[in-house]
Amino acid sequence: MLNPSGNASEEFSYKILIYDEFCKNILAPLFHVKDLLKQRVTLRLLIDKIDKDRKVENECDISPAVYFVQPTESNIQRIISLSDPSISIHSTFDLNFSSYIPRPLLEVLASGTLNSGSNERIETVHDQYLEFVTLEDNLFSLAQHSTYVQLNDPSASDRDIEEIIEKVADGLFCVLVTLSVVPVIRSAEMVASALDQKLRDHLLSDNNLFNEGGGGGFLRPEKKSIELNSFDPFWSANSFVEFPEVGVEVETQLNKYKKDVEEVKMRTGGGESSSADFDGSGLIGSTKHLMNAVNSLPELVAKSTQLEGEKVQKEVEVQKLMEQNVKLTALLDKKEAQLLALNEQCKIMALNARTSDSASFISWQKRRSSRCNPWT
Template sequence: MALNVRQKQAEVVLRVLNFNSATGKETSSESYKVLVLDRFTKDIVAPLLRLNDLRKHGVTLHLMLENERQPIPDVPAVYLVQPSPANIERITADAVAGLYDSMYLNFTVSVPGKLVEQLAGGVVKAGCLSRINKLYDQYLSFIALEPTLFSLGQPEVYVELNDPQARDYQIEATVGNVVDGLFSVCVTLGVVPIIRCPRGGAAEHIASALDSKLRDALKSRTNLFSESVLGLSASLSRPLLCLFDRNFDLSAAVQHAWTYKPLVQDVLGLKLNRIALQAEASGPGPAGMMAASAGAAVLDKHTNIATSLLGAIKMRALDQYFNTAEDLLVGKADLQAVLKLLQSGKGAPMDKLRLAIIYILAYDGLPSDHELSELENIMRTGGADVTALQYVRTLKRNNLTGSGGKGGGGAEAMGHHAGAPAASQTNLLDWADKTFGQGLSQVAKGVKTLLSGERGGAWARGCGGGGASGGWACTKRARQAPLAVCMEALMEGKAGTPEFDSYTVFDPKLPPGRASLERAKGPFRESIVFMIGGGNYYERETLLTWAGRCTPPRQVLYGATELLSGEEFVQQLSELGRRSGGR
């Protein structure tokens, strides 16, 4: 069973547009309608459907619930919104004002009884109940960006769950939102997963709450996971859902990337599959000239992206920051190598801060006060705010940074191979030296280097019996990402590994407390990896690389509370540092 979260969510959204009838019905395109979204559901629909897709399904206008809207008589309105008191108030006002002939209300999660009462009371009092045609719980509280990538679109969960000043009710509200999002993913995919997570912390708390919610759904009279609802998928193999706190591997959240899509996120701010680029005034041809073909248009877009990436690489020396961070994580670089780069004048203050954080995370134990003081002084001189650095040091001192330092057992255990950057990396930078600043036609010749996803080192072998360690390796550096190490142990059921033996097991299909390691033994072909507190394309790519090299290949669906660049995550670390009172 392929876990294609984007396709599944698109099918649900199209059903919503078709008044919750099968999308194959002819009425979908012949019935004109207005689509009303809120800010969150706009982000849900944007990666799934283009404007032409909406028109194809009869949507003549799509409007924002929060905005002032004019009456459109004799046309039905399809609402897709979150169930919040403010949204219910606006929907009630729309019904009272008679903006639309009939209203089909679709909510991203199950509507609490109190809000149903609020809506019913308002429309009954105004005598406009007849305008509310139907009300549906759709379980769409997540953003499907790619077939194997989703985000809950919940900002600053890392801050909310780690804030020392947070009240219990605030933490529970955040946990509840995350559980609702994960439950929506399960319902949309039509799966009841076996859940695993490290013991203690937010991951176990959320896993336990999700287990209870799934268990209640299975016992409900309207079982969302029954074969009559899901068809064949309900009886197929179950995936493994693994939940992790962001502190499990902080290095992956702040490290510089070197492959195409992670670079686009980190440098150009990829959001909802979109980026904003400044127009090139010196580009060839008249402004706004249309491409000769669709293929040429795509090439032009990627050429512009690659040109912007190369400019950032050269201006900020991102290759050097990437290499030094990788060396730190395999135990090769030391403080002097870090200080040399920090004092070279290369890189932005945020680049320097991220490297300094990697240094602390990769250090075996804690650096001395003298080393930390020297590091902080250089950072301040370079214009960086060291609050995040101090906060990470506190986490490290209190053993709250998980296993994300040097990965699977240190440099010696990982078979590190020293050496100069691989040819693909050197060639990319040499090529950039020669072509950057010239016409885009010249730049286009080298775009394949970035599009291919090559980096300084190629993954050498697969997992599952391929060599002594059974893992994947890099010809330049054989550092195995902690998340990949963990997923290999959990998906293959490797008894004797700390991950398999110690992680908590939840199985919503068994009575409470009856789940056991035997039940989670696997091996599993499909898994959902979810990062609580923010994920990124770099971490996802390391997982996909591992999964693709496995024999047989594994399918990994990666999700997070939100997708963050390294800079955005460091800003959250800084905010927590301030709330914690600095040191």
């Protein structure tokens, strides 16, 4: 937007950014002053605060301007007056509107600049479709204050309600164009109907924003694809049936599914009445423990891994102890055999000693007897 013409000389020239209050709020969460300076935007002006009597002494100091405003009649008239060559607020300028500019206002802009002789200063005109404020990556606001109060105002006329609904639908359409997605709308409420009609009219037009640079097709926010084949029971039973009958069968199967879910809810205490529409909220209490188990699964896996490691380590230690036990058992058996042999040897030595003592005693008795008996 800050270099829409793609001109290299303009890319390196200083620029003036002119916006209204609404578009200022759009840019505020997205750009800091340093970000604008990187785009060589050195001056930022509110379109309602510019002094029309301002004169530029040196024409060489006049910089190109970039407008970013809502497509309102007051802004169009202001652009025509500021683009007058006699005022010399800027040299060339690029027009960026926050949403689609209606043809009547575009004709007013063309005739006004042509009459003032400033039509040759217009470089480009863009419909940016940015009629919303981005607060976070996944959060936006249409920045339409008091909409709820206006819709519920008893004194509001049908025309006022229709204008508010159309404005909300325009804002949502800008969000979808920015995201390059076409949603599946199943609601029949007023805003949904207006948005659905706006999308259908746009997709049938020649200038399809959802096809630009998209390879010839718009995107739908459906991330899951389902392939039906002969193994699918519903496909096998209804693949050759007329389409109206298939629709009836789908409704029948859906009701059967809801009935089965209600039975599960009643058995698990998740619902009070089987006639209530299934929205999944009744199963929250029944799945609380399961969710806790799922949340603690990483911790359990880590604990299991730790226990497996400790188990392997203990098995290695037990194996070492068993090997040492075998060695000790062999050593004890050897020592026991040595002790048994030594014990036998001691017994033999004791027996030999006893036999020697008996022989000595008998010899001594004989000598004594011979001494005492003179007749021998």
